Amino acid sequence: MTTNKVLTSINACVIVPTFNNAKTLRRVLDGLYRYTSHIIVVNDGSTDATPDILARYPDLTTVHLPRNRGKGNALRIGFRKATAQGFDYAVTIDSDGQHFPDDIPAFAREIEEKGSALLIGDRNMDQEGIPGKSSFGNRFSNFWFRFETGISLSDTQSGFRLYPLKEIQGIRFYTRKFEFEVEVIVKAAWRGIPVRNVPIGVLYDPEERVSHFRPFRDFTRISILNTWLVLVALLYIRPRNYLRTFREKGLRRFFLEDLLHSKDSPAKKSLSVALGVLVGLSPFWGFQTLIVLSLAWALSLNKVIAFAFTNVSIPPLIPFIIYACLEIGSFVLGQPKATVAFNWQEIETYRPYIQQHLTEYITGSVVLGFFAAALAGILSYLVLNIRTNRDAEKLT
Template sequence: MANTDGLTAINACVIIPTYNNAKTLSRVLDGVLAKTSHVIVVNDGSTDATGGILSQYPTVIRIDLPSNQGKGSALREGFQEAVARHYDYAITLDSDGQHFPDDIPAFVDEIAENGMALLIGDRNMNQEGIPGKSSFGNRFSNFWFRFETGIALSDTQSGFRLYPLKEIRDIRFYTKKFEFEIEVIVKAAWRGIPIRNVPIRVLYDPNERVSHFRPFRDFTRISILNTWFVLVTLLYIRPRDYFRTFKEKGFKRFFFEDLLHSEDPPLKKSLSVALGVFVGISPFWGFQTVIVLFLAWILRLNKLIAFAFSNVSIPPLIPFIVYACLEAGTFVLGQPTAASGFNWRQVDTYRPYIQQHLTEYLVGSFVLGTFAAAMGGMLAYLLLNIQSSRRTSL
């Protein structure tokens, strides 16, 4: 008799997408059915003996797709069925025999102890028999997932997972192949759904396992998806999160908590101020947020501080900044000042004047940006050290 106590406690089912894994399917099903009778199998257009094997398991909910659509499509079909049957969670595992159904209770226990989350099985990628391409692909995926979400995981590619169905059912998904498993965790993280790893075992048996991952095509799809996610992260997600922080804390609280009282040393914070001021004054109009966040990430500086000070070029200050850049450029290049035709009080005089003196403006922007960044960074360093000394003396 199947032990359903654990999965029933969190109202979960198991979804198994399968495509031409007749060698291992029976063993996987027997192992899962020993844990629960709430099983959904999505036959993704298999052309081997999969259909006949499934007919031997009449208690399993069976979905047959007319043709092979891809793992993402199979999972989405399984999720729809699980939601229709009012399950709260769905545990997914592959049918190629690499996962151990005996690890299912680990997912249930994690939810019971620590609350709702999207859980991903954490495989030991250093054990003997793990293909090198799998280990590399996992590291590659972990890196981009952390960049896109800020969440550090040790395994983002395992197909042994637990999904909170209510929390993800309103998310719009577009991918249908292997890249779906990346799309779902990134978008879930953007929605604020906790993402955690759960230790699991894994078996790679070259005599039984059939992999349908096509390195060139699927890796290209994954790379394109990650490129899009990086752009969305830089252009929308990061600014959205920063603005939410500002809105929640207000400028005064942000200044004292995130600038003065953070754990970053004064040098790192002052360099972040300098970077923000430089990018804010430099002629990167329209791309300042993307550039400052990217450079802060590359240089390992405080992204929030750099972003905040990049907004030095707020509308009320733009006329003064443009005028100062033009004057600085003409001074550095030794050009005579052509002030006629420019009025910093009249916005409609900016464009023709800048076009006429573009070289001076560009040079002046970088010169003024460098000078202001140096002054801002040194002033921030001085104030931060004074503040640190006062706290130490208390």
């Protein structure tokens, strides 16, 4: 494949967001021209010689912004421009000279061989000359990306990427600075778009490279974004994905595949069952999903199984659970029965009724939760052990 057809084969262009990188911009553009003439440069309010340099490339598509609005904003403008020009993919490359345009064919090959995806350049962050703060920032970002999406990547911060424009077009984004590059890959993964790494080279030249990353301000922005993304992941994305799994598999297939045939040990699976039942019967209505997923992650238990068994408190069983909690709580506290005027039919009355007998309800829910969790854990452990032993006997 000749160099000028590398990106043509996948109908891709290159987007270059730039802000006061006059020292390296020309070298980056000259390197890109070896692979494509479809280049979109978004000049993000540069105050150096950037406009003069861009004027020497008349066939560039250039967007000049009157003032600096942030890298994320520049990328979003570039995406809209590329989509309007009919491209399916856009390669983004920083203008500070740290990336090598010669790595562009690797992105094209990855798409041709493995199909559409959002690709992130994988830098060797262990090589000599990489700033310590960059390595730490990358590990920090990798950790939170894995927590938010379940996908493990070795580099999530590289600006050398390939975006599938049609797939990300319908996603709503809110950020406009450096944190955008975190938001876009997390939300793409949530949308079901494959996100993968592609090995690339990297050059950190302190004499030429100009970084506009402001450690305190931008790190704070990214931390706030990750806090929000974690909450969305725990409260909506993971429950949504688990529910989709249940619906697609059905109850019988879920038990056969995720409970019986999971690679986890019987002890780990039974503890996950117990945790799910305990949290499902807890009085923390509305927060059970967040609690069970956080505890399952902290205790290294099976999150799918734990989440599934929180559904022990499904709506048809709620009146019985509330009644049992009140009865148990009254008995433990040695108080008169709190269920004398309990209304089984009107669910609207449960909240004020619980408020009137809150002590009995909380006490009963804790006792019932621990008892039911212990019973469910023991029974599931016995069943799983029997199943494991049978499977082992078949293999001998």
